[in-house]
Amino acid sequence: MRIFARYRILLPVVSLAVVLAATFYMQPRAMSYFGINLLFNLAVPIALATIAQMMIIMVNDIDLSLGAFVSLVACITATFLSDSPMLGVLILLALVLCYAALGAVIHALDLPAIVVTLGMSFVWGGLALFILPSPGGASPGWLRALMTVKPPYIPMAVCASVIIALVTHLLVIRSGIGTVLRGVGGNARSVERAGWPVVRLKALAYGLAGLFGVFAGMALVGLTTSADANIALRYTLLSIAGVILGGGEFTGGKVSPVGAVIGALTLTLAASFLSFLRLSPDWQIGAQGAILILVLTARLLFTRRDAEA
Amino acid sequence: MSTAAPLAAPIVALTEAAKHFGPVRALDGVSLSIFPGDCLGLVGHNGAGKSTLVNVVNGGLAPTSGSVAFPASGAATALAAGVRSVFQELSLCPNLTVAENLRISHSALKGMNWRAPARAEIRAALDRVFPGHGIDADAPVDTLSIAQRQMVEIAIGFAPRGTEARLVILDEPTSSLDAGIADQLLTHIKRFCAGGGAVIFISHMLGEIFEVATRILVMKDGKVVAEKPAGGFTRQGLVDAMGHVATEAAAAQAARLPGDEVVRTPEGLRARRGEIVGLSGLAGHGQAEALARIYLGATSSWRSPREAGMVFVAGDRGRDGVLPLWSILRNASISILPQIARRGMVDRTREAEIVAEWKKRIGIRTEDVTNPILSLSGGNQQKVLFARALASAAPVVVMDDPMRGVDVGTKQDVYAMIRAEAAKGRIFLWYSTETEEVCQCDRVFVFRNGEISAELTGDAINEERILEASFEMEGA
Numbered sequence: 001m002r003i004f005a006r007y008r009i010l011l012p013v014v015s016l017a018v019v020l021a022a023t024f025y026m027q028p029r030a031m032s033y034f035g036i037n038l039l040f041n042l043a044v045p046i047a048l049a050t051i052a053q054m055m056i057i058m059v060n061d062i063d064l065s066l067g068a069f070v071s072l073v074a075c076i077t078a079t080f081l082s083d084s085p086m087l088g089v090l091i092l093l094a095l096v097l098c099y100a101a102l103g104a105v106i107h108a109l110d111l112p113a114i115v116v117t118l119g120m121s122f123v124w125g126g127l128a129l130f131i132l133p134s135p136g137g138a139s140p141g142w143l144r145a146l147m148t149v150k151p152p153y154i155p156m157a158v159c160a161s162v163i164i165a166l167v168t169h170l171l172v173i174r175s176g177i178g179t180v181l182r183g184v185g186g187n188a189r190s191v192e193r194a195g196w197p198v199v200r201l202k203a204l205a206y207g208l209a210g211l212f213g214v215f216a217g218m219a220l221v222g223l224t225t226s227a228d229a230n231i232a233l234r235y236t237l238l239s240i241a242g243v244i245l246g247g248g249e250f251t252g253g254k255v256s257p258v259g260a261v262i263g264a265l266t267l268t269l270a271a272s273f274l275s276f277l278r279l280s281p282d283w284q285i286g287a288q289g290a291i292l293i294l295v296l297t298a299r300l301l302f303t304r305r306d307a308e309a
Numbered sequence: 310m311s312t313a314a315p316l317a318a319p320i321v322a323l324t325e326a327a328k329h330f331g332p333v334r335a336l337d338g339v340s341l342s343i344f345p346g347d348c349l350g351l352v353g354h355n356g357a358g359k360s361t362l363v364n365v366v367n368g369g370l371a372p373t374s375g376s377v378a379f380p381a382s383g384a385a386t387a388l389a390a391g392v393r394s395v396f397q398e399l400s401l402c403p404n405l406t407v408a409e410n411l412r413i414s415h416s417a418l419k420g421m422n423w424r425a426p427a428r429a430e431i432r433a434a435l436d437r438v439f440p441g442h443g444i445d446a447d448a449p450v451d452t453l454s455i456a457q458r459q460m461v462e463i464a465i466g467f468a469p470r471g472t473e474a475r476l477v478i479l480d481e482p483t484s485s486l487d488a489g490i491a492d493q494l495l496t497h498i499k500r501f502c503a504g505g506g507a508v509i510f511i512s513h514m515l516g517e518i519f520e521v522a523t524r525i526l527v528m529k530d531g532k533v534v535a536e537k538p539a540g541g542f543t544r545q546g547l548v549d550a551m552g553h554v555a556t557e558a559a560a561a562q563a564a565r566l567p568g569d570e571v572v573r574t575p576e577g578l579r580a581r582r583g584e585i586v587g588l589s590g591l592a593g594h595g596q597a598e599a600l601a602r603i604y605l606g607a608t609s610s611w612r613s614p615r616e617a618g619m620v621f622v623a624g625d626r627g628r629d630g631v632l633p634l635w636s637i638l639r640n641a642s643i644s645i646l647p648q649i650a651r652r653g654m655v656d657r658t659r660e661a662e663i664v665a666e667w668k669k670r671i672g673i674r675t676e677d678v679t680n681p682i683l684s685l686s687g688g689n690q691q692k693v694l695f696a697r698a699l700a701s702a703a704p705v706v707v708m709d710d711p712m713r714g715v716d717v718g719t720k721q722d723v724y725a726m727i728r729a730e731a732a733k734g735r736i737f738l739w740y741s742t743e744t745e746e747v748c749q750c751d752r753v754f755v756f757r758n759g760e761i762s763a764e765l766t767g768d769a770i771n772e773e774r775i776l777e778a779s780f781e782m783e784g785a
Contacts, residue, residue, distance in 0.1 A: 176412055176423050179405060183413045186402030193369065193400065194414035195388045253404040 008247040011302070012262040015245065015295050019269050026276040033155055040157035041223055043268035044147070045070070047161055048216035049235045050242035050264040051168050051257060055209040057243050058172070058255045059184045059202055061106065061113030065121035066213060067236035069095075071229055072128040073217025078137025078227035081218075085140070096210040103206025107199045121236070128229035135228035139221045147222030160219075161261050168257035171208075181205050185253020241292050242267055247299075266291075318380040319344050320476045320507050321366055321392065326375035327531075328361050335361040337531035338375065343476060345381065347507045348498060350522030350539065352515070353551055353716070358531040359511055360686070363478050366509070367394045382475065391475030395466040395482055403451035407431055407461050410450060417471025434468035435460065438497040439490060455485045455625070456592040463494060467501065477501070478509040483517060484713045487591040487742060488776070495521050513716050514743070515544055527551055548717060571736055572705060574603060577761050578754055580736045582704075585727060587750030587770075588740040590779045595759030596740040597709055603738065604707045620644055620698040624710035624740075630694045631682050638664050638678040641693050644701040667696035672722060688715045695723060699730060706730070708739045712746060724749055744772045755779055 023039070024031050030039055049070055056063040073092065081088030102120065106113050149156050172178040183191045184201050192198045216235070221227050244250070245266055246259025270291050274284045319342035328336040336358050343349060353359050364370040365377060368387035379390035401410050408427040412418050418427055428446040435442050439460050450458055459482065466477045479498075483491040498508050498521045512518055518525060518539075525542055527535040527550040535542075535550045542550070572580040578599060580586040588596040607619045623630030632640050642649075642660045649659045664678055673692050675685060682690060691711060698706050712720055727737055727749070741747050753770050755763040755778035763778035 170421075174424075175421065176418060179409045179412050183402040183405055183409070186404035187400060190400040190402055191413055193394070193396075195386075195416070196413075253402065 009256055009259050009262075011295065011299055012246045012256075012259045012266065016262050016266045016269070019266055019273055019291075023269060023273045023276060026273065033153075037155035037157050039269060039272050040155070040161070040265060041147075043265045044157055044160045044164075045216045045220035045223065045232070046235065046238055046242065046268055047164050047261045047264035048212050048219055049232070049239040050246070050260045051164065052209040052212035052216060053239035054168075054172075054243045054246075054248060054255050054257060054260045055181075055205050055212065056113070056117075057185075057240075057248055057250060058182055058253055059103075059205045060188075060251050060253065061117075062240065062250070063117045063209060064114060064236055065117040065119075065124055066209075066239050067233040068121040068124035068128065069099075069210075069213045070217045070220065070232035070235050071227075072124040072131070073214050074221045074224075074227040074231050075128045075132040075137065075229060077143070077218050077221040078139060079131055081143075082138050082140040092214050096207055096214060099210025099213070100203040100207030103209075104199050104203040106206075107202040125229065125233075132227055132229055135226060135231075137221075137227045139225045143218060143222040144225060147219060161265060165258045165261040168212075168261075172255065172257050177204070182253040182255070185251070185255075238264070238267055241288075245292060245295055266295075317345055320379065320381045320390065321387075322378045322380055323366070323372075324376050324378075326362075326365055326372040326377055328365055328370055329373045334531045336365060336372070339531075339533055340375075341526070341533070343507050343509070345475070345505045345507055346502055346523075348502045348521050348523045349507070349509045350518035350525040351509055351511045351528065352513075352518060352525065352547060353528035357528040357551075359528055360480065361531070362528065363394065363480060363509065363511070366476075367392050367478060369394075389472075391473055392478070393466045393470075393474050393476070394478040394480070395462050396480050401450045401458055401462055401465075404449065406447050406449050407444060407453075408446045410461065411465055411468060411470070414465060415468070415470040430468055430470075431461075431464060434464040438464050438467055439493050454592070456487065456490065459485050460490065467497070474501075474506060476507045476509065478511075480511045481513065481713070482510075483512060483514065485592055485710075485742060487779075488744075489591075491517070513720075515547060515717070518547075519544070551717070572603065572738065574599070577764075578603070578738075580705075580738060580752070582736060583731050583734045584752060585731050585737040585739060585750045587747040587753040588738065588756060589744075589747045589753050589775050590756035590762070592742050594756045594779070596756045598759070599756070600707050600709050600738060600740055607705075618703055619705040619707055620701050620703040622694050622698045622706065622708040622711040624708075624713045626687070626690055626694065629709070631690055633681075633683055635682060636679045637668075637673065637675060637682050637685065637693055640682045641667060641678070641696045641700065644697045644703075648702065663700055664696070667700055671696050671699075671726065672719075688719050691715050692719065692723075695726070699726070704734065705736045705738065708737060708741075710740050710742055712741065712743065720746075744775060747775060748772075 029035060049066055053063055053066055073095065076088060076091050080091055102116065105111065106116050147156070151159050172182065180191060180196060181201055181204065184198060184205070188198055191201070217232070220232060224231070242263035243255065243260050244263070246256055246261070246263030248255040248260060267288065270288050271284060274287050279287060321343050323339055323341045325338045325340055326336060327334065327338045339362060351359050351362070361370065365372050366387065379387070379392070382390040384390040402413060405413070408424060408431050411427050411431045412423060415427070431446050435444055442460055444453065444457055444461060450461065453461065463479070463482055466479070467474055482494060486494065495517060498510065502508055502523070510518065510521055522539045525537060525539050525547065526533055527547065529551060570579055570581050572578065576599065588599065590596060604619055604621050621629070632643070638661065641664045645663060646655055649656045649663070668675070668678055671692050673685070673696065674689050682693060685693065695711070712723070715723070731737055739746070739750060747753055748770055750770060751766065753765045753775065754761045755765065755775055757779055763774070765774055
């Protein structure tokens, strides 16, 4: 079993496979192009949000405003981006820069990210309510088309997940700058001593988080065709759970983009699986939590055994 | 430019450089030039200003007054001038692999395909400094032992990294290396300097300083008090210049009656009352793990008694010892809080009294014990950790290589204190990488591959026997 500790990606993969097998066992009809797309298409925005959260966790911070931020982006996408695209793009760009600035401020003033982002969540939430007081808006046509595209053989949701995983893997694990960013999480002082401006690196990590948060909001509107100021509030905790489920750790810059995407898929699938079990929605959040605890326990056991061996 | 001729431009030139932290003059006007081919041994006791000097040279701190220039390269910054530092506390990113850690300090590695050259470069650097090191370039650093991490850090310091290392600053580089590896490093330093590089070598092991240094610089209270070619110093003269009178290793090992056996582990580690028990062998052969097992087994269980029977002195201060946000007082008193509490409330006056007493006994150099612990130099932080352990009433003191980066004078003080405490019936379990310290012990267990390979007592405790037991089977 040491293999699980050595290859951290295995446990997320196995968890997904187990939940997937159980789902197919409960509902064999889901084992089709259409069924799989239906099971996973809501996982695409969650996967993007999880990647956003991962960028923040990578530099030893945590983002409690992500859900509110994705909701705000969804509201902007459903209103400005759909009515006057230029203005919409500018606003979204400004939001990404806001995130980068937040990262710089958090580092420069040595503020706890958990407090700053918690505060910002109310700002984002307020703005979202201001833009879209009641649910509504419309998805831009091209976005709708993109999110409902039907590639041959492999459903959109799977394609999108693979692409997200690949791109972020290249960005975070393979590229030089991604390595340096992970280094900030591992030992910021040593990165600073090597001559890197850590404040800019933190801004970059937060900016990337903002960018993926924007993608998440847009993908969500592309699927739901309308928005609401509270549409993605639960993404905050889902994204954190996704990162951890995917083999990441809260501190030390240990993250895995592929794992994070798989974690997001597992969490989405777990919700469907529980519905197939005819579990009342009241219990679903708790059951999702139980799945999370189960996987984390497994991970802990494996790493401990490895440490003893 | 890279000739070792004395007239070549210095790699770095300090003129009257000073650094003040508030009223503290950490560096008080130092002028210094380092030429290609120099190997500068830097000595001084803890808090003498060595680390500050190093940080001014490598650009980590801007001098309050005076100037730092890099005439040989004409570069404006230390990094561009090829000045590299290997710090005392380990400063790699533990989550990255060995090759990725090289990437952090090697900005010339660009593009998507940087991994292969990075791997090749770190492998070459490791091979050059530590032949036969057995470190995989793709291993995550947190899977390596402390000694291996130190080796990687040193190798990164000497690696070309796109330009060329001209001056490498080594701050206590051998503190977690065993003798064989340390020798490899010293050999490499000589080779590097012969090839036109320069090294600043900081060490508390005077033997190493005499072996590699061409010049020796003695610092005291932020000033350079002596600077001579290495041949101009004797060992005693050097110690005197630092301002400490070294007592020759206490030979008087009072014959004590063996007390009752208190500690006994399944692997065969035994200790009697009043005994100083050493754990020795090559670094990373299971000594620290054995100590951790004993200590955690005795103290950290659910049902452990309120008054701990064991206390721990950490060697890796940042990881196991210091509470960085707390004052010196709180750091020292944490082990005795339950004993001095009244109805569950901390007795502040008694706490302050006890800490003031230990500050005096162990000589913690600070004006005010309510200063933050991080305002102290490394060696003084270590003294606080000793005070923390010795202030408690625990009969067993577990020490995990506690003298890392502690100066000669402090060491002598601590040896004496350990002897005195042992005479009162305390047991010390002492893991050390330095033979000199191990020779202070009454009984020594030598570890090899996680097991005890020899038990030495009395006159049998000497460097030869320890090395013999550390290596015996390695050739087979």
